[in-house]
Amino acid sequence: MFYLAFPRLLPIVGFIVLPLILGVYWQKVLISVAVFALLAISWDILAQSGMVSLGQALFFGMGAYASGVLNHAFGLSPFIAIPIGTLLGGLICTVLLLPVLRLRGIYFAMVTLIIPLMLVRIVEATKVFGGTEGLSGLTPLPNVWVEVYCVVGALLAALFGFRRLMDSDFGLVLRGINDNDRSVMNAGIDVTWFKIQSLFMAGCIGAFAGAFTTHVYMFVGMPVFALDYSILPIAAAVVGGPGSLAGATLGACILVPLSEVLRGFGGLRIILYGVFLVVFIVALPEGLFPYIQRKYQQFERWVEVDK
Amino acid sequence: MSGTPILQVSGLTKAFGGVLALNAVSFDLMEGELLGVIGPNGSGKTTLVNCISGFVRPSSGKVLYKGQDITHWRPHRIVRLGLARTFQMVRPFYRLPAFKNMIIPLYSPRVKGLAGGKFGAREAVALDLLEEVGFERDSHVAYKVASVLPQGYLKRLELAKAIALQPDLIILDELFSGLSLAEVGSIVPIIEKLRGEGRSIIMIEHRLKELFKISDRVMVLNFGMKIAEGPAAEVMENEEVKRAYLGSEA
Numbered sequence: 001m002f003y004l005a006f007p008r009l010l011p012i013v014g015f016i017v018l019p020l021i022l023g024v025y026w027q028k029v030l031i032s033v034a035v036f037a038l039l040a041i042s043w044d045i046l047a048q049s050g051m052v053s054l055g056q057a058l059f060f061g062m063g064a065y066a067s068g069v070l071n072h073a074f075g076l077s078p079f080i081a082i083p084i085g086t087l088l089g090g091l092i093c094t095v096l097l098l099p100v101l102r103l104r105g106i107y108f109a110m111v112t113l114i115i116p117l118m119l120v121r122i123v124e125a126t127k128v129f130g131g132t133e134g135l136s137g138l139t140p141l142p143n144v145w146v147e148v149y150c151v152v153g154a155l156l157a158a159l160f161g162f163r164r165l166m167d168s169d170f171g172l173v174l175r176g177i178n179d180n181d182r183s184v185m186n187a188g189i190d191v192t193w194f195k196i197q198s199l200f201m202a203g204c205i206g207a208f209a210g211a212f213t214t215h216v217y218m219f220v221g222m223p224v225f226a227l228d229y230s231i232l233p234i235a236a237a238v239v240g241g242p243g244s245l246a247g248a249t250l251g252a253c254i255l256v257p258l259s260e261v262l263r264g265f266g267g268l269r270i271i272l273y274g275v276f277l278v279v280f281i282v283a284l285p286e287g288l289f290p291y292i293q294r295k296y297q298q299f300e301r302w303v304e305v306d307k
Numbered sequence: 308m309s310g311t312p313i314l315q316v317s318g319l320t321k322a323f324g325g326v327l328a329l330n331a332v333s334f335d336l337m338e339g340e341l342l343g344v345i346g347p348n349g350s351g352k353t354t355l356v357n358c359i360s361g362f363v364r365p366s367s368g369k370v371l372y373k374g375q376d377i378t379h380w381r382p383h384r385i386v387r388l389g390l391a392r393t394f395q396m397v398r399p400f401y402r403l404p405a406f407k408n409m410i411i412p413l414y415s416p417r418v419k420g421l422a423g424g425k426f427g428a429r430e431a432v433a434l435d436l437l438e439e440v441g442f443e444r445d446s447h448v449a450y451k452v453a454s455v456l457p458q459g460y461l462k463r464l465e466l467a468k469a470i471a472l473q474p475d476l477i478i479l480d481e482l483f484s485g486l487s488l489a490e491v492g493s494i495v496p497i498i499e500k501l502r503g504e505g506r507s508i509i510m511i512e513h514r515l516k517e518l519f520k521i522s523d524r525v526m527v528l529n530f531g532m533k534i535a536e537g538p539a540a541e542v543m544e545n546e547e548v549k550r551a552y553l554g555s556e557a
Contacts, residue, residue: 169414169429172403176411179400182362186398188386188415188472 019148033256034151035209039233040248042205049198050178055112057229059206063089067211068220072135078215089207094200116225134221241287313338319368328354330531341508343518346528352511360392361385391474395481397461399453409433412471440467476507483514
């Protein structure tokens with residue numbers, strides 16, 4: 001029993017206990033970890049359904065602007081603005097990407113990369129939603145505890161919920177699309193409709209991360225479409241091992257704190273960070289999570305005795 | 308075999324650039340009939356299947372299934388009406404175990420309700436179907452990832468995926484190619500069983516001997532055109548067919 005429960009309890013207990021023992025600075029880092037883990041999960045869900053995205057910033061930014069504008073223009077409390085921003089952001093992203101859903105591989109990736117970069121220029125040129133200044137002075141969440149547990153709760157819910165979903169028959173169809181989409185069509189299944197659903201789910205996860213961050217920083221502006229939000233989640237998913245969602249989370253738990261620790265090195269930070277990434281990808285191309293999983297499963301026979 | 312046609316193809320034409328892969332092919336398939344389609348390589352057999360099943364848009368012509376015009380429909384809608392096909396080049400989900408491969412067709416709206424929606428309920432159905440096409444129940448074959456399965460099992464899996472959809476018309480695109488005589492011998496009874504259940508079948512084949520044993524009628528394509536149609540023995544006496552096949556054993 002413990003053999004099965006341990007890997008599941010570890011992240012739950014870890015994420016609940018950590019905020020209690022960390023200082024204020026590292027609590028903020030933990031929030032950042034959770035935000036990037038959510039983005040990495042969002043990327044992983046899309047990748048598992050055969051859509052390689054280079055534009056998690058699109059989801060993040062949409063959620064951020066949706067929630068920020070709702071708060072700024074209508075004075076909605078964050079507790080209402082965030083959920084609406086999540087759904088609205090996911091919806092807008094889905095609609096935006098609807099015309100390119102038929103594209104596969106690098107073609108889909110290119111479009112997702114371009115759209116957030118384009119949106120930045122649109123915001124700049126049309127001066128909507130505060131233009132280059134952005135919207136500041138948004139309502140923050142009541143205190144740091146609410147912030148931490150809100151995002152950690154969302155992360156755990158997304159991690160376990162979507163892992164279960166991807167293991168269900170529905171998730172199997174999504175993975176089938178990644179494997180061979182013509183075969184899925186040939187099974188009488190509307191590939192486009194399943195891609196839309198997957199896109200909406202991934203969009204909502206990314207949008208939540210954005211909407212939440214907006215209220216933590218009390219600001220939304222053009223930086224929410226920055227490339228960091230697209231690239232770092234992919235790095236996290238690759239380091240942790242794509243295809244399991246848990247790997248994506250683990251990757252974010254390593255990369256974000258690493259980036260903080262390396263701050264002490266000043267200008268060398270990015271170089272060391274890059275070297276770490278390269279070494280990791282060369283040494284463990286399958287990713288960290290599948291590696292740990294494989295090692296852990298070697299104990300399987302060992303525990304079967306007491307069943 | 309009843310007298311109503313389940314599939315009516317008329318004037319089906321497909322041009323790839325200047326090449327006419329299909330040139331005004333017309334034929335009818337009666338309910339419960341087994342039609343063999345033969346022809347030399349590149350004669351348009353697979354293009355015919357692709358045009359009927361919606362994977363390729365025909366340039367002109369019409370496909371009627373049970374009296375309904377399905378020309379230009381998207382593949383998944385055609386499948387839902389009960390017209391399933393297999394691919395000549397097998398298309399399994401290579402990263403999934405064989406029995407998980409079966410879950411995807413079982414999740415199709417056509418049969419979704421039948422298998423029960425509960426977590427894991429479709430797996431039992433999947434294993435039954437796999438056993439039917441020759442995945443031994445006692446072995447581990449059904450649990451192996453598709454990428455390590457030998458060709459014989461992949462062809463069976465392809466067939467099982469089509470059967471899972473409970474189709475009224477199955478199009479088998481060179482199911483026997485790449486299989487040993489023994490393997491063909493073990494698959495023939497499965498096809499005969501499908502016929503026994505009243506399903507109509509179109510078989511594209513190069514293995515003429517096996518095909519002629521089980522087919523009601525044979526159609527011959529050459530350079531995208533239908534050059535002969537009728538009972539097997541009659542068709543092979545046709546001068547034009549002989550010319551198209553000159554040099555081959557048949």
